[in-house]
Amino acid sequence: MSTRRPLSTGRLSYQRFPFRTAENAAFLRPFVKWAGGKRQLLRQFQSLYPEKDSVSRYLEPFLGSGAVFFHVKGLLQPTRALLTDTNAELIDTFLAVRDEVDNLIELLRQHTKQHCESYYYEVRTQSPSTPVARAARVIYLNKTGFNGLYRVNSRGLFNVPYGHRAKPTILSEALLRAASVALRNAELHARDFRDLFAVARKGDFIYLDPPYQPISKTAKFTSYTSGSFGENDQRDLAALYAKLDRRGCLLMLSNSDTPLVRELYADFCIHQVSARRMINSDGEKRGPVSEVVVLNYRPKAHRAPTSQPG
Ligand SMILES: C[S@@+](CC[C@H](N)C(=O)[O-])C[C@H]1O[C@@H](n2cnc3c(N)ncnc32)[C@H](O)[C@@H]1O
Numbered sequence: 001m002s003t004r005r006p007l008s009t010g011r012l013s014y015q016r017f018p019f020r021t022a023e024n025a026a027f028l029r030p031f032v033k034w035a036g037g038k039r040q041l042l043r044q045f046q047s048l049y050p051e052k053d054s055v056s057r058y059l060e061p062f063l064g065s066g067a068v069f070f071h072v073k074g075l076l077q078p079t080r081a082l083l084t085d086t087n088a089e090l091i092d093t094f095l096a097v098r099d100e101v102d103n104l105i106e107l108l109r110q111h112t113k114q115h116c117e118s119y120y121y122e123v124r125t126q127s128p129s130t131p132v133a134r135a136a137r138v139i140y141l142n143k144t145g146f147n148g149l150y151r152v153n154s155r156g157l158f159n160v161p162y163g164h165r166a167k168p169t170i171l172s173e174a175l176l177r178a179a180s181v182a183l184r185n186a187e188l189h190a191r192d193f194r195d196l197f198a199v200a201r202k203g204d205f206i207y208l209d210p211p212y213q214p215i216s217k218t219a220k221f222t223s224y225t226s227g228s229f230g231e232n233d234q235r236d237l238a239a240l241y242a243k244l245d246r247r248g249c250l251l252m253l254s255n256s257d258t259p260l261v262r263e264l265y266a267d268f269c270i271h272q273v274s275a276r277r278m279i280n281s282d283g284e285k286r287g288p289v290s291e292v293v294v295l296n297y298r299p300k301a302h303r304a305p306t307s308q309p310g
Contacts, residue, residue, distance in 0.1 A: 027178035028074045030065035031097060032139060033148025038067040038209060038254065044273045045071065048299045050205055050250045052076045059206040061193040066094070068207050073182045081186040082199065087150070088190035089138055096135030098183035101176055107136035108171040115170060120144050120162045143170045197240060202248035210237055212256040215289070231260070238264035245296045257290040265294040
């Protein structure tokens with residue numbers, strides 16, 4: 001487990017957060033594209049969150065692009081957050097956005113000026129020495145690589161090909177600044193989800209979005225890091241969910257709608273949501289697929305769940 005320094009709360013009081021205005025809230029969204037990202041589901045999630053007043057601390061152990069964190073931050077305004085993911089490069093990028101946003105913006109400006117296919121492959125081979133330059137590299141490669149994928153080879157080296165996009169937006173200054181402010185009261189660590197058990201407390205609102213259980217043998221995508229997420233991990237996660245439920249945490253979990261997932265969470269409320277995802281090996285074909293959201297609390301705008309605990 002890494003021991004990064006916890007966040008100092010800074011000068012800005014929570015009441016004065018700039019994104020409380022509609023204008024800034026519009027920029028409160030992910031600064032990277034991420035496989036399995038939840039942006040398209042946020043509208044459906046809104047009615048599944050707990051009551052605003054019941055949430056003071058928010059935990060997200062499979063952070064990815066942070067789409068749900070930024071949404072929850074704007075809507076429920078938890079005063080503190082603990083955000084983790086096993087992808088250390090991703091977590092370091094969030095830390096740079098939080099702590100060094102000015103330098104990061106400047107470096108992305110330089111990447112933007114030099115951007116072309118050969119420059120992409122040059123940057124892909126580099127390993128910059130400072131945290132902020134490493135973060136700028138991650139964001140640059142994410143914006144210009146194929147489909148915003150993050151994929152590494154067995155040696156942990158980023159190996160996504162060039163994205164061939166006509167005019168990628170490499171730098172969105174307003175978005176990075178809004179994200180930096182939103183992250184001020186957040187602690188970030190590169191950790192496995194199992195470490196959550198040691199830190200979660202009664203009353204925490206926890207959103208869990210693991211790599212999905214594959215809906216078919218060919219529909220497997222788990223390469224966010226050089227490791228993978230198999231059935232044993234799904235079972236460990238379900239066991240953790242049950243333990244955190246007994247502790248009194250408010251739990252919201254996403255997964256694919258499969259017999260195994262329904263079996264693992266049969267004791268809880270399973271809601272169905274509809275997402276547009278890649279549906280076969282042809283990367284361009286997308287279709288609506290049913291996914292599940294498992295809750296252990298009654299959401300603020302209660303809708304009938306598709307299955308009830310017996
Ligand atoms: C479905 S993605 C999360 C997407 C995110 N909710 C979003 O909207 O962008 C799953 C994430 O889990 C991370 N992950 C994979 N195995 C993990 C593990 N054992 N513990 C913690 N995080 C893990 C991956 O790096 C990936 O970022």
